[in-house]
Amino acid sequence: MQVFKAFFKVLRASFPSTVVYLAVFIGISLIFSGNVMNNAVDGFTVESVDLAVINRDGDTPLLRGLTDYLSEGNHLVDLPDDSERLQDALFYREVSYIVLVEGGFTDRFLAGESVTLDAVKVPDSTTGYYCDQLIEKYLSTARLYREANPGLTEEQLTAAVAEDLAIETSVTLKEYDVNTQGTPNFVYYYQYMAYVLIAMMILTICTILMVFNQPDLRRRNLCAPLPLRSVNAQVTLGCAIFTVACWAMLIGLSFLLYGKALLSFAGLPMLLANTFAFALVSLSIGFLVSSLVKSFTVLSAISNVVSLGLCFISGVFVPQAIMSPGVLTAASFLPAYWYVKANNAIGSLAVLTSETTGPIWTSILIQLGFAAAFFSVALFITKQRRVGNN
């Protein structure tokens, strides 16, 4: 078991860089999965900002349109035009945003002057930026219609803008729907885990395999009274143990972070099976890359490109639900796509029936198929090369 022992000594040597990678990856995934939760919450509050419109201009159709637009999904509070009262309202968070419309605004706007609306808001708040954007969006759309079609009456203009903005709003809402409803947090952890796992494994497995594949060392091993088969078997065993260890470590971490929620989650076995299948996929990609790459400097570039690229177009970072069908079709030729798909399906499982779990197991099997295919190609390439060398 000399080779097997050396495998872990080489692994130990590449440990510091692996650990740094791991730490960075874990940090990123935690931030990412944290972000998704925050976004979801933000998305919700943003849609019902308490705001007030102080209209010193009069009841013009344009301003009515703006007020209607702002009131959509938000809560409009009636406040008197009294600066002390307004400040109090802001201070006690009765409202977090106050639009101030100065007299003559509508006329000047329609005349094409560049006018802006003043606003008072809770300092540095996201809701403030959100409302700024809403107003900016409304006015710039109105400006666009006014310039494109100077013949429109104020009423027509307002109606056109309202119609225009309504379309976009409904789309935005749909995205939020898909993204956040009822998905347990750990599902995001498991989604980013695909990247952690594949990046770490490609880099480490390739580094080690490339060490053992160095022509001089290979030749030296071949001089020893030890069948090549045995050398390869020991290296493969080392890889297998490393794979299981990586997988177990990331799973262990997920238990540390989401312990109770995970343990009571009915889809847990499938979650584990899915990640394990993907660990095997990562291992097979590691084998494949190591059979193609010859220099250590190229390796880190390649491993980054492969792991990032694969994860990116397969929907690890961007939800599959909002990716274009074309990209998704292309991604379905990649194993990470099936991992994410299965992971999403597991995350949205309401009941466990053969009908709901069937497609998940299919996705897992497809990943295993990918792994087998990558292994075969890697073996074929190594064999070809060995024959070529002689």
Added chain:
Amino acid sequence: MVINVQNLVKRYGNLLALDHFSLQIEEGEVFGLLGPNGSGKTTAINCILSLLKYDKGTIEIFGKPMRPDAYSIKQDIGIVMQNVAVFQELSVQENIDYFCGLYVKDRQKRRELVEEAIEFVGLQDFRKFHPKKLSGGLLRRLNIACGIAHKPRLIILDEPTVAVDPQSRNSILEGILKLNQQGATIVYTSHYMEEVEQICSRIVIMDKGKTLATGTKEQLKGMIKGGETLTVELFGLKEEQLEAIRRLPHVTGAEYDGTRLTVHCSGGAHNLIRLLDYLRGQELSFGRVYAEPPTLNDVFLEITGKHLRD
């Protein structure tokens, strides 16, 4: 016979790397494989070790045919490759232990052997060092230690002293002789004739994949008509005087470059005295005078018409 190679032919595409190469090595010899760069030494070694497939010929080691799966033969061979082949990730001690462990399973025994090898190459102070931190010479010594730690009967060293300073080189050469005294048969390849002359009991000279001559160094030198080379420092030698020197008995050639006269002689005695007598007769005053015995380079020169190192 330890190694018996008959009519080995190896082609790389169109290039004929070994051309009916034959070699017989007896137990206990320090055998030198001498040839210029690209003459096929490494190719021959790799074929002997079954690392390369060859087109024709037979190879026997310890009287048995050598094959990729002849593990009982491989067990008794130690190999020091031309390129340093060690793990960058393992320390000196771990590297030696790794390679020794491919041959020796018993831990206790291996620990002793590794220790012995470390002392043998003088790396005691560098046990925990990683190869990156070793100088070129120390790295070569590690390479050797990895090859010989398991105490093989046959040790093959492929240019183990390339890019090594003279001091390390000498200690390596002494070490090789010590291994031979401990009973190992040595095959040593090099393109440095000085090394081969210094340690080898028998030598084969090869070029372009062919065996040119085999024998002890005395036998090899005896094969050529070339004898000693005389060198005299002097000024103002005229063309007709150089011609006259060339006509002296036993002189096979003479060159003059304005400051130095070089005269090649075949066998014969008193060549130097005869030359100096001539120069005095011509009232030429000369500076330093050397007489060098023939070298393997002269042998190579005479057989191939070119120098060992061009």
